[in-house]
Amino acid sequence: xxxxxxxxxxxxxxxxxxxxHAGGRADGRVLCSDLSLQFAPGERWVVLGPNGxxxxxxxxxxxxxxxxxxxxVHIDGVPIARxxxxxxxxxxxxxxxxxxxxxxxxxWETVACAIEATHPELSADDTQRAAREWLAxxxxxxxxxxxxxxxxxxxxxxxxxxxxxxxxxxxxLLDEPTAHLDxxxxxxxxxxxxxxxxxxxxxxxxxxxxxxxxxxxxxxxxFNGRGRVRWGTRxxxxxxxxxxxxxxxxxxxxxxxxARWFRVxxxxxxxxx
Amino acid sequence: xxxxxxxxxxxxMVAALCVPAAMLIALTSxxxxxxxxxxDILWLLRFPRAMAAFGVGAALALGGAVIxxxxxxxxxxxxxxxxxxxxxVGALAALMLLPMGTRFAAEGGAILGAMLAMTLVFxxxxxxxxxxxxxxxxxxTVTVLLIGMMLSAASSALVAILLAIASEQQLRGLLFxxxxxxxxxxxxxxxxxxxxxxxxxxxxxxHELDWLARGDAWAWTLGVPVAQRRRxxxxxxxxxxxxxxxxxxxxxxxxxxxxxVVRLCGLRSARLLMPFSALFGGAFLVVADTVxxxxxxxxxxxxxxVSACVGVPLFVWLLLRQRSAR
Numbered sequence: 001x002x003x004x005x006x007x008x009x010x011x012x013x014x015x016x017x018x019x020x021h022a023g024g025r026a027d028g029r030v031l032c033s034d035l036s037l038q039f040a041p042g043e044r045w046v047v048l049g050p051n052g053x054x055x056x057x058x059x060x061x062x063x064x065x066x067x068x069x070x071x072x073v074h075i076d077g078v079p080i081a082r083x084x085x086x087x088x089x090x091x092x093x094x095x096x097x098x099x100x101x102x103x104x105x106x107x108w109e110t111v112a113c114a115i116e117a118t119h120p121e122l123s124a125d126d127t128q129r130a131a132r133e134w135l136a137x138x139x140x141x142x143x144x145x146x147x148x149x150x151x152x153x154x155x156x157x158x159x160x161x162x163x164x165x166x167x168x169x170x171x172x173l174l175d176e177p178t179a180h181l182d183x184x185x186x187x188x189x190x191x192x193x194x195x196x197x198x199x200x201x202x203x204x205x206x207x208x209x210x211x212x213x214x215x216x217x218x219x220x221x222x223f224n225g226r227g228r229v230r231w232g233t234r235x236x237x238x239x240x241x242x243x244x245x246x247x248x249x250x251x252x253x254x255x256x257x258x259a260r261w262f263r264v265x266x267x268x269x270x271x272x273x
Numbered sequence: 274x275x276x277x278x279x280x281x282x283x284x285x286m287v288a289a290l291c292v293p294a295a296m297l298i299a300l301t302s303x304x305x306x307x308x309x310x311x312x313d314i315l316w317l318l319r320f321p322r323a324m325a326a327f328g329v330g331a332a333l334a335l336g337g338a339v340i341x342x343x344x345x346x347x348x349x350x351x352x353x354x355x356x357x358x359x360x361x362v363g364a365l366a367a368l369m370l371l372p373m374g375t376r377f378a379a380e381g382g383a384i385l386g387a388m389l390a391m392t393l394v395f396x397x398x399x400x401x402x403x404x405x406x407x408x409x410x411x412x413x414t415v416t417v418l419l420i421g422m423m424l425s426a427a428s429s430a431l432v433a434i435l436l437a438i439a440s441e442q443q444l445r446g447l448l449f450x451x452x453x454x455x456x457x458x459x460x461x462x463x464x465x466x467x468x469x470x471x472x473x474x475x476x477x478x479x480h481e482l483d484w485l486a487r488g489d490a491w492a493w494t495l496g497v498p499v500a501q502r503r504r505x506x507x508x509x510x511x512x513x514x515x516x517x518x519x520x521x522x523x524x525x526x527x528x529x530x531x532x533x534v535v536r537l538c539g540l541r542s543a544r545l546l547m548p549f550s551a552l553f554g555g556a557f558l559v560v561a562d563t564v565x566x567x568x569x570x571x572x573x574x575x576x577x578x579v580s581a582c583v584g585v586p587l588f589v590w591l592l593l594r595q596r597s598a599r
Contacts, residue, residue, distance in 0.1 A: 065490050086496035094494040100487055102345045105541055106276040113484050117495035147274045167495070 007118070010041030010200035011076055011091050011170040013062065018071035020057050026069065030227040031057055035071070037221075037231055041170070044193055044203040046213040046234075049223030050247055055206035056097060058221075059175045062204060063094040075171065089118055092171035095164035097179070099156060101149045107159045108132050108144040114167040134162040139188060153180035161189065165196070172196065174205035178212060190216050210251070210262040214238055222246050238262070279540050288552045292327075295556040299323035299563045304570035321461045325520055326562040326576070327555035328464035329455070330527050332517035334554020335468055337528030338535075338547050339475055339510040342482045343503045344414045350529035351514040354421035354507070358428025359390020360518040365435045365447050373442075379450050380460070380519045387515030390428070394420055395504065417507075454575040455521050455562050467516035468551060474509035479544035482506060486543075524577045527554045527561075530588050537591045557584070 018035040021028035031054030039045055047055045060066045062073055064080040073080040075091055093114070101110075111131035115122065122130065135144045138158040143151065148159060157180040164172060178186050193203050193216055207213050213220060213234070220237035222230045224246040230237055238260060240253040254261040300319050301307055310319060333351045341349035351357065363386015364379040371378045394417065401416035432451070439447055475482065481502055484492040489499045517524070531554035532546060540549050561580040566573045 060490070063490075063494055065493065084496075085493055085498060089494060089496035092494075094491070096488065096491055100345060102347060102486060103341075103541065104276060104536060105487075109542065110487065113480070113487065114495060116480055117484065117497075145275045145277075147276050150274045 005196055005199045006168045006170045006201055007090060008170065011202055012038065012040060012074075013092070013171055013202060013204075014038040014074045016072045016074060018061065018073065019069045020054055020061060021069045022052070022054070022057070024057075024066050024069075031223065032229040033070075033227060035229055039171070039202050039204055039219075041200045041202055042197050043218050044197050044216055045205070045219045045221060046217040047204065047206040047221050047223070048208075048210065048213055048237075048243075048246070050225040053223035053225040053246075054229075055223060056175050058223075059094070059173050059204065059206055062171075063092060063173050064088055065094070089167065089169065091169050092173060093164045093167035093169045094173045095160050095175060095177060097175040099148075099160055101156075104147050104149060106145050107135060107140060107148055107151065110148055110159055111135055111163045111166050114163045118167050118169065131162075131166060134166040135159065137165070137192065138162045139185065154182060154185060157181055158185060161192075165192065170200065171202045171204070174203070176206050176208065178207060178209060186212060210238065210243060214260050214262070276541070277539050279542065279545055280538065281540070281545065284538060284540055284545075284549055288549065288556075292552060292556045295559040296323055296327070299326070299559045302563055302567055304567060322455055322458060322562065322566075323559050324461035325458035325464065326455050326559045328461060328468055329458075329517045329521045329524060330531075330558025330561075331551035331555035332464050332468040332471070332513035333524060333528035333558075334531030334550040335471055335475075335547055336510040336514040336517070337554075338532035338543075338550040339471075339482070339506050341532055342486045342543055342546075343506045343510075344418055345486050346414065346418060347533070348529070349418070350525075351510070351517070352425065352523060352525065352528070353418060354394055354511065354514075355390045355424025355428060356387045356394075356421075356511050356514045357518050357523045358425040358432075359393075360384070360387040360515055361451065361523065362386050362428050362431045362435070363389065364450050364519070365432060365439075368446050368450060369435060369439055369443055373446075377460075380463075383519035384515055387511060387518060390424055391508070391511040391515070393424060395507070450522060454565065454573065454577070456566075456573060458520050460520070464513075464516040464520045468513050471509040471513035472548060472551060474512075475506055475547060476544065478502060478505075479547060480542070482543040521576065524558070524580065526577065526581045526584050527558055530584050531557065534588065534591060 015035050015037050019033045020031040022031055047058060049055055057066065061068050067081060075083065108128060108131040111134055112127050115127045115130050132141065132144050135141055138161055140155065140158050140162060143155060148156060151159065157177065161177055164174065177189060181189065197203055217234045219232065220234045222237050222242060230242055240251055243251045243262065249264055251262055251264055300315060300323060301309060303310060336351040337349065340351065340354060341347060360383040364383040367378045367382025397420045398417045436444065436447060481492065481497045484495050484497055485499065485502060493499045532550045535546055535549045535553055540546055558576065558580060561583055562576045565576045565579040568574065
């Protein structure tokens with residue numbers, strides 16, 4: 001592994017009176033309105049909320065992929081709409097929820113794309129070596145030569161994560177990175193995220209597993225699915241009251257040595273609506 | 274399934290041997306058997322025809338490779354964008370409207386028709402092409418392909434109309450053009466120029482086409498101006514395809530299969546895929562055309578028929594070999 005995890009100074013990312021509509025349409029459902037906050041270096045944010053509440057839309061807006069209905073996203077103080085795509089590639093990486101693999105490609109070749117994009121000065125051999133190192137980091141070393149189309153869901157997910165981090169941009173935006181990961185690899189991802197933020201990197205990730213969210217996050221942003229958003233430290237946001245309200249089911253919290261455990265009474269009559 | 278590293282050295286060697294070999298076969302075989310021909314036959318007949326065959330094959334294969342990459346569709350081929358249809362309409366219209374015997378009427382008309390068809394495809398799919406960025410909307414690549422197919426359908430209708438209203442005298446010329454073989458290829462170098470220019474247009478940014486094939490939004494986050502790059506690549510492809518169709522008519526198959534053959538040989542990245550597809554397509558069509566003009570001598574087959582007859586078994590064999598290796 002190289003000594004510095006990412007390139008350049010840590011990135012600051014802030015939302016300025018951001019309003020997002022579902023599907024990016026003016027007549028779409030309001031996902032959040034007038035949202036202003038800052039994702040600071042060293043922070044790990046989880047984005048939570050029910051299906052369709054706006055998690056992916058927010059992540060895409062942070063990446064600069066979709067224009068917000070109102071307001072702006074700033075990275076390093078520059079409005080993202082006015083930044084050049086090439087400059088942005090050095091400052092933030094985006095790991096999408098779905099991947100397209102229309103043609104055969106080895107796993108390392110996919111990771112190499114991201115390295116080539118941000119480090120065009122590297123030789124082909126160095127690029128390949130770096131790609132294989134990142135794959136090994138995500139426990140994909142032995143599968144580096146395999147066809148991405150023949151990988152399992154979790155393996156493909158780890159290739160995607162290796163690709164996102166290989167870009168070596170300080171701000172990493174992940175959309176459901178743990179959807180296909182088993183527990184061992186969720187722990188592996190957590191360790192990578194901790195190292196990243198310890199070095200001054202910023203993480204914003206959408207997740208569904210609230211227990212995992214508690215484990216990996218320093219801060220949380222919670223969509224309630226009705227256009228309201230709460231954010232703050234994980235202790236303030238990951239509470240029984242706020243979560244139950246957002247997900248519209250009863251979520252109970254157990255405190256244990258400063259850690260919180262969340263569970264849903266799936267069998268309870270009041271939860272079956 | 275493990276994928277081997279690109280066999281670049283071996284592929285270069287095979288190409289360096291096979292391309293001259295194909296040309297040699299084309300130059301030495303004729304209706305009267307094998308052997309080195311008289312200088313007139315060589316320089317006035319066989320050499321221009323072999324060169325035209327190579328240029329057309331290379332241009333179509335390159336166009337197919339580019340279209341497959343930027344539409345993210347393994348079934349992409351040169352004729353899917355409607356350029357061939359437009360070129361056919363243009364060539365027929367030029368043959369009908371211009372006085373008989375006008376030099377390069379068909380070629381000029383075909384180029385004009387191809388450009389018109391391309392402009393239509395671009396205009397109609399403009400919004401869809403820029404829309405792929407947002408992960409919440411459908412990518413525009415499907416729209417491009419559908420519009421291309423609609424244009425092809427409209428072109429066949431127009432061709433039918435032109436054939437219906439053509440005079441008895443004109444009909445003969447029109448049908449010869451539509452059958453599209455290399456017999457009438459009068460100029461070999463324009464398609465070479467087009468193929469080389471197209472290759473020079475796409476090669477410097479070839480790696481970005483690889484990223485594009487993995488998703489518009491992701492490619493954009495890597496710094497690729499997605500819509501611009503796709504338009505640029507499609508323009509290069511249409512230049513090559515337009516000139517190829519103007520030279521030899523709608524030669525099928527080579528544009529679809531050449532990129533797949535090259536990919537199955539392990540040359541997966543766009544920067545290798547595109548030049549080697551062109552080399553393979555060119556050499557392949559030279560051999561196919563040689564067979565087309567000798568196998569049923571003294572009459573000739575359209576080269577497209579031969580390219581399918583030779584290419585289908587070759588492709589199926591490569592495909593099945595790949596399967597069993599898994």
